[in-house]
Amino acid sequence: MKTVVGLMVKDFLNIKSYRTTLMFLLILYAITSFANDNIATFIPICVPLIFGMLGISSFSYDSIAKADKYVLTLPITKKDMVRAKYLYVFILTVLGTIVGIVLSIFLQIVKTGGLTNIESIIGASIGALLGMMVLQIFEIPVMYIFGAEKGRIIQMAAIVLLMFIISGISILVMKVFQISLEQFLDILIHYGIAIITAMVALFYIISYKISLNVFIKKEV
Amino acid sequence: MKNAIEVRKLCKNYKGFQLKDVDIILPKGMIMGFIGENGAGKTTTIKAMLNIIHTDGGEVKIFGMNVKENEKKIKEDIGVVLDDSFLSEYFNVIDVNQFMKHMYNNWDEELYFKYVDRFQLDKKKKVKEYSSGMKMKLKIAVALSHHPKLLILDEPTSGLDPVARNEILDIFQDFIQDEEHSIFVSSHITSDLEHIADYITFINDGKIVFTETRDKLLETYGIVKCSEEDFKKIDKKDFIKYKKNRYEYEILIDNKVEFQKKYHVEIIDKPTIENIMLIYIKGEK
Numbered sequence: 001m002k003t004v005v006g007l008m009v010k011d012f013l014n015i016k017s018y019r020t021t022l023m024f025l026l027i028l029y030a031i032t033s034f035a036n037d038n039i040a041t042f043i044p045i046c047v048p049l050i051f052g053m054l055g056i057s058s059f060s061y062d063s064i065a066k067a068d069k070y071v072l073t074l075p076i077t078k079k080d081m082v083r084a085k086y087l088y089v090f091i092l093t094v095l096g097t098i099v100g101i102v103l104s105i106f107l108q109i110v111k112t113g114g115l116t117n118i119e120s121i122i123g124a125s126i127g128a129l130l131g132m133m134v135l136q137i138f139e140i141p142v143m144y145i146f147g148a149e150k151g152r153i154i155q156m157a158a159i160v161l162l163m164f165i166i167s168g169i170s171i172l173v174m175k176v177f178q179i180s181l182e183q184f185l186d187i188l189i190h191y192g193i194a195i196i197t198a199m200v201a202l203f204y205i206i207s208y209k210i211s212l213n214v215f216i217k218k219e220v
Numbered sequence: 221m222k223n224a225i226e227v228r229k230l231c232k233n234y235k236g237f238q239l240k241d242v243d244i245i246l247p248k249g250m251i252m253g254f255i256g257e258n259g260a261g262k263t264t265t266i267k268a269m270l271n272i273i274h275t276d277g278g279e280v281k282i283f284g285m286n287v288k289e290n291e292k293k294i295k296e297d298i299g300v301v302l303d304d305s306f307l308s309e310y311f312n313v314i315d316v317n318q319f320m321k322h323m324y325n326n327w328d329e330e331l332y333f334k335y336v337d338r339f340q341l342d343k344k345k346k347v348k349e350y351s352s353g354m355k356m357k358l359k360i361a362v363a364l365s366h367h368p369k370l371l372i373l374d375e376p377t378s379g380l381d382p383v384a385r386n387e388i389l390d391i392f393q394d395f396i397q398d399e400e401h402s403i404f405v406s407s408h409i410t411s412d413l414e415h416i417a418d419y420i421t422f423i424n425d426g427k428i429v430f431t432e433t434r435d436k437l438l439e440t441y442g443i444v445k446c447s448e449e450d451f452k453k454i455d456k457k458d459f460i461k462y463k464k465n466r467y468e469y470e471i472l473i474d475n476k477v478e479f480q481k482k483y484h485v486e487i488i489d490k491p492t493i494e495n496i497m498l499i500y501i502k503g504e505k
Contacts, residue, residue: 006322013315014308017346065347066305072272073300073372074323075292219273 003076007084008091014061015054025050026103034107040117043104044097044125051096052132055089056139056155063148068220082144082212086204089136097129126193133200137207138162144211144218223284224248224370224402225269230278232268239264239426242278246419249399251392253413253434254406255497256423262406263303265423266374269404270300282370296325299363303375306359309348313341316362324366335361339387352379360388364395371395373405377412385409389416410493414438420493422500429500434493442476442488443495445469454483461503472499 026047033042062068071081104121108114138158143151174184188196225246232239239261246252256262267273269280271287280287282294307319313336321327336343339357347355356379363371371392377385389412395401396416407413413420414434421431444459451462451469458479463470472495473479476488489495 002322006319009322010307010319013318014310016315017310061308061310065308067307068305069267069272070300070302070305070307073270073295073298073302075295076323077292217274 003074003080004084004087007071007076007081008088010067011055011058011061011085011088014058018054022050022054026099030103030107033104034111039104039107039111040120041124043107044100044121045128047100047103048093048096048125048128048132051099052089052093052136054096055092056136056143058085058088059143059148059151072220078216079212082208082215086140086208086211089140090133090204093129093132093136096132097125100128101125130193130196130200133204134162134166135159137200137203141207141210141214144214222248224250224282225252225404226279226281226284227265227269228279228281230265230268230280231276232264232273233276234264237261237264237426239268242268242423242426242428244404244421244428244431246402246404248402249396250418251396251403251405251416252419252421252431253410253417253493254404254421254423255408255410255413255493256406257497257501258408260423261426262423263374264426266302266372266404266406270295270298270372296366297369299366299368299371301356301359301363301371301373301376303378306347306355309346311347312345313343313358316358320362320365326366328365328367331367332361332365335364353381353384356380357384357388360391364391369400369402371401371403371405373403373407375407376405377407377409385412392416410497414493422497424501437493437496438490440474440476441491441496442473442479443491443499444471444473444479444485444488446471446485456505458482461499461505463499463503470499470503472496472503 029043029046033039036042068081072078101121104125105115105118108117108121138161139151139155142155142158145151146154170184173179174181179187223245225244227242227244230239230242230244237259242261242265244252244254244265254262254265264273268275269282269287271280271291283297285294287294307316311319313333317329317332320332321329336358339354339361341350341354341358341361347358350358356376360373360376363373377388380388392403392405393416396403403416405413405417417434419431420434420437422429445468446454448469451471454471458473460472460474462472472491473488479485480488
């Protein structure tokens, strides 16, 4: 476990130089949402998105330094490396969600003097977190299969494909159970979070297994 | 455990390149120089030794243990320098320490910063701002700072000026003073190996051409320069390879004394490792 923590430390140290840019973006988002009166939705969605993307950028940092090859000369296994990468990306996205929630609450209090729509903030934040995780389920194996350079382009295609898949499943569910879009969204709001969370967790594990399998066979 | 490294019948197949039946034995307490031209298979051999790539046959033992079965344990005691890869271009020496102390049980922070000071590495600069010589010094500092028993070094002196190279070679000499320590080093700069190596292993086109002691190479091998007429009088069995230059023939022999006795040649040049490598690669039989 010590080495897995070490690998996460490496990835966090890599984005240290990104602190100023990140602060600038957060301030920019804060001003934009403050002015447009959409604090409860804009910040909780955008901040986890940025943090999640930052997590995926660790593949590019590794690619520039050819770090995988070097790291494999250390007392570490490929399994440790994949495990550390998933944990790092997940922790960073959760961290982004927490920052988003805290910032939204702070801005809401500053603007209105009270906290009226905490449910919206939490709902949007959880939605964004799950959304980012769904993207990562595809993005991370793509990075392992194609490498950071090609992977960046292919992940765009993967996102479009993902949107088609989600839309397709939704339409299929509506047709099979003969329900309208309004009814479908209502079911999702009331019962969907638990089901989606369970599904995302399951597919996150499957995604990890695929990445591990790919990386073990890959020649670095 | 007599040998630090034992590589037997190592094979690796790539499209267009094969590492074929590579045998390498590095006795404990010795330095082995690994030479060969670009693309000969030096880095592939090192990667296979470290279990970084999959192999298609053969076995690698380090400290008497199979590298595939005892990878983590073995790597705790190895310091590795790779020419073209490191942790991150955005790290400074302090970041490297932060990472490394999670990696090795024996990581010695004090020793690491001692090397950092000795090599005059700027603590605030990022790796990407370092010259190639500075980068190499940092990699060497890292490789030495967990008290390894074996150093595996891929082109460790490339990019270094003569003063820095000398300094690094001195460090390797200090390291080898301990009888438990060994070094396996690949290098293009064969003159460095003439100073420090006990054994020279030469690889060409994925196959090991020879492993000899440095002393045998430099003392018993020789280069004879002669005319075409004289060359025709020499039995093929008595030389390794020859190279035809514009005005003369250069003949590589592996037993100066015998050759002198048989052909009564007046001058036999003492070869450098580079001479030997060049005639082996460019020469004919």
